Amino acid sequence: KINNYFLIETKNTSYLLSVDEKTNLLAHHYYGKKIKIHDYEPLIGKLDGGAGTAILYEGKENKFIHYMDLEYSTIGRGDYRESSIILFNEKLGYTFDFKYESYQIIENNIVEEPIPHSKNYDQVLIITLKDEVAGLKLELYYKVFEEYDVISKYCKLINESSDTYIVERLMSSQIDFKDGDFTLMTFDGNWGKERHVHERDLTVGIYTNDSKMGISSNMHNPLTILKRKKTTENQGIAYGFNLIYSGNHQTFFEVSINNKLRVLSGMSFYAYKKNLKENESFMTPESIITFSSDGLNGLSHNFHEFTLNCIIPSKFKNYLRPIVINNWEATYFNFDEEKLLKLAKVAKKLGIEMFVLDDGWFGHRDNDRSSLGDFYVNSKKLPHGLKYIVDKVNKIGLDFGLWFEPEMISEDSDLYRKHPDWAVKVPRRKPSIGRNQLVLDLTKKEVQDYLIDEISKILSLCNIKYVKWDFNRPITDMYSTSLSNNGEFFHEYIQGLYRILDTLTKRFSDILFEGCASGGNRFDLGMLCYMPQTWTSDNTDYYERLFIQTGTTYGYPLSSISNHVSSIPNHQTLRKTPLASRFHLACLGVLGYELNLLELTSREQKEIKKQIEFYKKYRHIFQYGTLYRSEKTIFNSNVTTFTVVSKDKKEAVVILCQGLVKMAQQEDVIYVDGLDNDTLYEFYNLKHHLNIKMFGGLLNVVSPIKVKINGVVHKAI
Ligand code: DGJ
Secondary structure: OEOOEEEEEOOOEEEEEEEOOOOOOEEEEEEEEOOOOOOOHHHOOOOOOOOOOOOOHHHOOOOOOOOOOEOOOOOOOOOOOOOOEEEEEOOOEOOOOOEEEEEEEEOOOOOOOOOOOOOOOOEEEEEEEEEOOOOEEEEEEEEEEHHHOEEEEEEEEEEOOOOOEEEEEEOOEEEEEOOOOOEEEEEEOOOOOOOEEEEEEOOOEEEEEEOOOOOOOOOEEEEEEEEOOOOOOOOEOEEEEEEOOOOOEEEEEEEOOOOOEEEEEEEOOOOOOEEEOOOOEEEOOOEEEEEEOEHHHHHHHHHHHHHHHHHOOHHHOOOOOOOEEEOHHHHOOOOOHHHHHHHHHHHHHHOOOEEEEOOOOEOOOOOOOEOOOOOOEOOOOOOOOHHHHHHHHHHHOOEEEEEEOOOEEOOEOHHHHHOHHHEOOOOOOOOOOEOOEEEEOOOOHHHHHHHHHHHHHHHHHOOEEEEEEOOOOOOOOOOOOOOOOHHHHHHHHHHHHHHHHHHHHHHOOOOEEEEOEOOEOOOOHHHHOOOOEEEOOOOOOHHHHHHHHHHHHOOOOHHHEEEEEEOOOOOOOOOOOOHHHHHHHHOOOEEEEEOOHHHOOHHHHHHHHHHHHHHHHHHHHHHHOEEEEOOOOOOOOOEEEEEEEOOOOOOEEEEEEEOOOOOOOOOOOOOOOOOOOOOOOOOOOOOOOOOHHHHHHHHHHHOOOOOOOOOHHHHHO
């Protein structure tokens, strides 16, 4: 603190705010590249007073708050932009005003935090504001992560009055930029099309990136990036925003007519209203902000290092993630002990380390219409029980992983027959259905306890080393018979989920959890606090996945991105691509296989064996190296390169990916980034084999005898 100013510094960034002398409001002055100046005065916005319809705050000279850069804006006092806080109560209506009261700097890593939260920060600044008239206190928290150029912002609203206030919005972070000359990147999609990059130049008006699905969603990931028009992957400035939260989120980008930009981010208050009674408080999730002047790659490195060091459970920070075989696309619901063990045996032969039993092992679940909520084994498929198959797979030499979809309930389940009120639905209204199932009411403590108990029993009974935690339908009909205020459903649901995850991941701290939600429908920092990796997408088609994985890398580290090699024709697109391409792309993160290995030719099996040997040799780079996207990504070019450099910069792996096979393209040039100038590198390529079957009838152009295409001879060749 210097006079009226608060200067927050990280390795390469500065963040400056002050208490405005005349108004006692908190004013924002700067966020960006580190500055070293003695006089902050030039950074204060100079208002052009006397504007016709502008409002003077409390009649104070030149205090047009609509034009000021504020640190936390309120409503009803003359700032007509989107505000950080919206409150209502009968006595005061919609007008609230928070003025500076005091500050505190905390060094000892003990501070009140939301659930879940980041760890390993250096310092925390807490600024307390007060609305004297309302009797409300607002604490603004700034956690500083010096090394990663990250600041985490959140706030706590405390009701010190005897009145009740309705909280209609409470954002975690506000940043007022001096100009709006930015391109906004968002990461949007759908099932099988997650985190595609979309860009638009900001202009006067409001752009909102949000989710209303009850989860962070595949429609709009909470990650957003602002860059200057000339910023590229390796050059220029960029700002990144994300949220440690798995429910509905909202980020506003508002450019006003004088080209000022306001960015507000936090949990969404869509269909959400909090009643704040006497002595109650409400804390927002953490909003993550970061800045880099080394382009988008630089920005991604901040996010990646921050996530690895401050978000995921520390035990898994450098943990080499196992190569799995997942039976889902190999068998879907149609499996038995014999099939699974056969698959496990081949997997072991090829070098795979973990066998994951996916959906269909419980109740009488032979399709997606039943049994969610029941945790007893499907005795038709696994007559000797779960422990038996786990032990058998262990004997083969593989670890065992198990799929769960705990947050759901099928109408055709014992659980539903016993507790129909445990499903999320509105009394007297027929609920909407997704994938033939309903959502379990996680706002109810007894439901949370049921899930904790049932899952604990299984994880204690069997030697399970990995859990895939699925979630296959978004929330509708949000209502709980146990809540006194159903306006609070969405956030209460997520809090219930976090309690379950916290208990289970602490109780079974050696188990590697992988998050999943119909693929990547809940790929966010909240889930990553408990589960160090996420199933990126159900779409395993090589071409489609190039987009999905590229988009994901902007905000999330490679070790959180789980990828599987699947069979061709691809089950989502029916496209055929070479096994080598599918493998190379799946290497960018955590590798797995999800196909019927028994149906492969011996040549393909041999190829996979080699792939796995290669991946194991460089696994530390693929999972924990520093990733550089080439200047041209798949979003603007058919050919793109990824370079992953080991931490000591002695080794790197470069993957050149071609989207579609096209004629008359530029010759292949590998653009390598991130290498050390003083190190001598030796380059070598992997050999590619093409399956002769791919050439179809062309074979007969060179064959001395006529070969029947797809006949026995063709196959033999
Ligand atoms: C959706 C997941 O994303 C898939 O990988 C698979 O686990 C299915 N659910 C199983 O129902």
